[in-house]
Amino acid sequence: MNVGNLIVTKNYKQDFSIKCPVCTTESFSAWGRVDIYNIERCQGCGLGITSPFPEQKQLVAINQETYLLEQRITTYRSRYEYFKKRYQRQLHDIKSFKPSGKLLDIGCNIGVFLSEARAASFETTGIELNRECAEYAQSHFNLSVHSDYLDNIAFEADSFDVVTMYDVLEHIPDLHSMLAEIRRVLKPGGLLVVQSPNLDSLMADLSKSAWGWLSPPDHLYHFTPGALSSLLVQTGYDVQLVKTWEPADDFCADVMQAKLGNSLLARITRKLIRLSGLALALVTVVQKNWWTRQKGALVEVYAVKATISCTLSSSTTDKGRSNDL
Ligand SMILES: [Zn+2]
Secondary structure: OOOOOOOOOOOOOOOOOOOOOOOOOOOEEEEEEEOOEEEEEEOOOOOEEEEOOOOHHHHHHHHHHHOOHHHHHHHHHHOHHHHHHHHHHHHHHHHOOOOOEEEEEEOOOOOHHHHHHHHOOEEEEEEOOOHHHHHHHHHHHOOOEEOOOHHHHOOOOOOEEEEEEEOOHHHOOOHHHHHHHHHHHEEEEEEEEEEEEEOOOHHHHHHHHHOOOOOOOOOOEEEOHHHHHHHHHHOOEEEEEEEEEOOHHHHHHHHHHHHHOOOHHHHHHHHHHHHOHHHHHHHHHHHHHHHOOOOOOEEEEEEEEOOOOOOOOOOOOOOOOEOOO
């Protein structure tokens, strides 16, 4: 199996011996366990890796089984205002780097973000491997969406001003190849935005193995702000901005799920918190405090295509800065 410079062993229990794809360290410690999967943490850069690492054919099956069109539509419809606000905030941040131009969203789902991007004056293209979701984005939002792997599509070099990947990179086995291909299709100075769950988050610290966003084997990697920034620097990007955040009610629900399970008490408490604006406001204040310390459950990195190609020997970025919303 080709997973870049990651060497996967067959029998992890006795012999968990891999090279970290970010810092090449071979020293890992057990961080948590979900079902049959372990989350191993690199002692060099803090990256988490799912073990055992699934085979390519398993990954394709997981993608087809996990992301069903009806479920996705229901999720967006049930929280439409939330998603709209979230995407508008992300587009506001993108526009502070690139006010307009050609935008490629990798893993565009049913196309809600792309339709907001088009409304915000970007010329949009999407990639979505789930064919049903891609067809929905085409027919429902009249979007241009490819349903194939990025390197199969073979866009021309220097095509895009912005490439976005929300909740995608943690699913990609070969991180270096993916980021190299994105770098090739970005225009000089083009912007890459990557968002992924944050293994260094307060939510992960409190929930540990019960943290809902670990999601192995669907999630192969578990990034931190430092590990993600370092990976982007190594693959030829200049990191401009690192921020962490999370939806307030997700924070409450996930931490309670971890602490109280799915008991009646937990369900009632969750409902009360969702109904109580005051409780959510208090949680939001606490969260924003933690976000400034890069402890939000989602990490977002904004990076531009560097003019000179960097190598694996590049050091961890010192350009990233944290920022609350
Ligand atoms: Zn590492």
